[in-house]
Amino acid sequence: MGQPQTKTGAEVLALRRKAPASSAGTGAADALDGAHAVGAAYAADQALARWMDARLVAALLAVNPVGLGGVHLKSPAGPVRDEWLRVLQQACPTASMLRRMPQHADESRLLGGLDLAATLSSGRPVLQPGLLSELDGGLLACPMAERLPRRAVAFFCQALDRGHLRVEREGMSLEVPTRLAVVAMDEALPDGEEPGLEPALRERLAFVLNLQDLDWRSCGLTPLGPTDESVWDEDEREDFQTARQRLPGIEVQAAVVTALVQAAVALGVESVRAPWWALQAARTLAALRGLNEPGTDEVRDAARLVLGPRATRMPAPPQAGDAQQDTQSRQASPPQQDEPAPPPPPLNAEPPEPGPSAAGPTSAQTTPVPEPEDLQDLIIEAIQAALPAGLLALMAQANGLAARSRARSEASSRSGEQQRAGARGRPSGIRPGLPEGGQRLSLVDTLRQAAPWQRLRKARPPAVVVRREDLRIVRREPRRPTTTVFVVDASGSNALNRLAEAKGAVETLLADCYVRRDRVAVIGFRRQEAQTVLPPTRSLVRAKRSLAGLPGGGGTPMARALTDSRLLCESLQRRGDTVSMVLLTDGKSNINLEGLPGREAAHADAVAAARQLFMSRVSCLLIDTSPKPQAQARELALAMGARYIPLPQAQAGEIGRIVRNRRAA
């Protein structure tokens, strides 16, 4: 092994001091020579390893786009992402294999359809070809994929699942091939506050590539931008070509499948699609490295690229050997917050029913593949080694984050809102425009518009000449969803007797919202921080779960809570929601905006934050939960323009009733 283009991140760490083979390697190594601190060098090694993996992903996609579905590219717009796209583009046999999807492309542009304007002016149906049929077998780069409307996501999912789509519109019916891979460019902020790519689409892409916070120096870039020299040399491009031809003949041993499935389970990857993608990646890697079937290295690399980013937990170390100890210490000991991951289940090496499709072992074996158990250990070790220390700490949260983003993606319709706003809801008048993207033509109004011009347009009586400018579409008024944001004081002063009641109130309202299809969000605050316990959701299952998990105790960071809830309310307002906020507190703030204790400063900050809330015109309700009404709480309510309700003996049902009445008013 060790052909230049197939070098992976892990090998780079070993080969760094040797003569680098590719231009990207050269740049990075030069940068490294200048680094003095050992830590910096280590970080640079890691970055270089990540970049080499990114290059490998590009090569694999260029060799087998349709078989791999595509890549979820997490990266802000910038030189690193541009460079990666350039790497991908140059790995493709023709430049046109990678096309960029225009942001405004609608279904008819993608699949082809009737060109309405041309049809009208010519008087006979004029078809326009779609982007996808031109792209057959290529890669579609989709910028800002996290903002794709649901409609488009559903469309891509179908296209990827089935490889063809049937278009039946406007009196025509055609079968459009959609053999493609999607490069879904996700620019969502890394902290999980934004929803990110739709999970349904994420599932159908083999790779997750995270280029966030990757330094441009590691990618061989100069401050002046990319050089003109080609990323891959001639030999490498030739290798890609042979790999494409070799791919259909690559066999896979049964042990490889078993090992990948086991590794996925051990890493807490639920979906069966993930090991399937790993298998395809291993096969493509084998083709790229000129083998007849994937060996240990290919399986390990594929698992690292495919399963690694999807891992939701770290399996317990198989054996507590010395080597294992080493790895553990290097990972800065992952936090043991969750229950220790169960050890991989006992393995009966053979499935009970071999199945008629089991690939028999081939004689032309190039690399020995060990037993599934050993292979699985190798895979998991490789993944552990590839994960930087910081990521492991995040892993515990990964589940939570994913759930939160899912909640948001369900709850918010994001950019889809505008499109839906036009296509759905109660009709309210008409406006000029083309009936595209789900808009509905108002026929009577169109004809009415065209009628006065018929003589001038020299129409022969039974026929009516309609021109583009006559077209009228129905304007619709979308129903504005209602979201109630609960801001719950979980500090020590309040928690003692009130937290349970506040939870009860939210649950009562949830049951109410369930019927009305409203949404609820919960922000809890205590100690130094406010936390979105429950992003806007309708799902009762998750609402209940996250409420139960709301802990109590600590200081009262009122200013932080008000600021954070204002941001949430504002973002909801921007999406077109009607937002109301309910604050349950005793008003005694003692942590200021900076997170420092001190009652007076804290209260001053809280009042300032409350004024800002007033400016954002969110309708507020402050429920004073302290045993006696508090002056401070009243002052806060005044500052944020909230209705103040002292509720010394608040009961869950009582709070629910008040909020309901208030909303009805």
Added chain:
Amino acid sequence: MKQPFPFSAIVGQDEMKRAILVTAVDPSVGGVLILGDRGTGKSTAVRALAALLPPIRATRGCPYHCDPARPSLSCAACREGGCSRNPPGEAAACDVDLIPVPVVDLPLGATEDRVVGALDLEKALSQGQKSFEPGLLARANRGFLYIDEVNLLEDHLVDLLIDVAASGENVVEREGLSVRHPARFVLVGSGNPEEGELRPQLLDRFGLSVDVRTPSDIPARVEVIKRRDAYERQTDAFCAQWKPEDQKVRKKIEAARKRVADMVVPDKVLEKAASLCLQLGTDGLRGELTLLRAARAWAALEGRTSVTTDDLRTVAPSSLRHRLRRNPLDDTGAGVRIERAMAEAFASGMGAQAA
């Protein structure tokens, strides 16, 4: 076009397969709702079934592919101008095609016009003709309508679909058009309950409801991947390999369809069904009706001539699971809890029977 993945080659998911077969035998059971994780072969199963079912006879050129033998269920054009005017036994006057059972995907975000049909814009504008362009409901007539992520579909569309599915007819009154055409189809919805829930009223309208899970044991998962791999790489060989199995299932469905009408439902079973529904506190008659129909279809599939309590027990979870009266704050996904309730109900029901 690629052959679909063979139905018999789907690993596990027995309850889902059973529910789909039951509705294939007796469409009046009324649709299947499949809730569960991603990548569990929900859509694969639905598409596979279509390939498995025997092709149907349809009037050529009819946009609703009406059955020439059933004029009462045909569209107006077929009834008046088609072969159904001929007395039975004579040679048909119109051409008949053998077509595969339609399975229509309803994409998320489809507009109402696309679903129910609308004025043919091109004809209206270029030729001044008023003609109806049939929508997805027309295409799904006599087949299956599959909605992935049904829980994310807009409420008014779901309402509309369920209404049409129940009445078997699509009535369009818009843009000066007045069209009614047959739309009998089996509604199959799937979704992930983590991402939003269906209103209880809608849940109730689906005949059967199934929970699917990713297979938890490693050998099953391995088998899933192996079979998928074999299918992707050698589609023809793989499908040929599973053809005999699929043929068996097809024969079973055909035989069950013939048998289901004459199925005997003993009084004991009727009582049992009634007492079970009572005990579980399911609202309305729909649950009981579905339960009996499903049991009948399942007994027919099993080759029996009369329904047994075991048949009832087999189909009870999927017929009643979504109809249990529940506290909206309970975990809906907890199929385990429901299964347990079911088992208890059956046990105590038996006790009552014995006493």
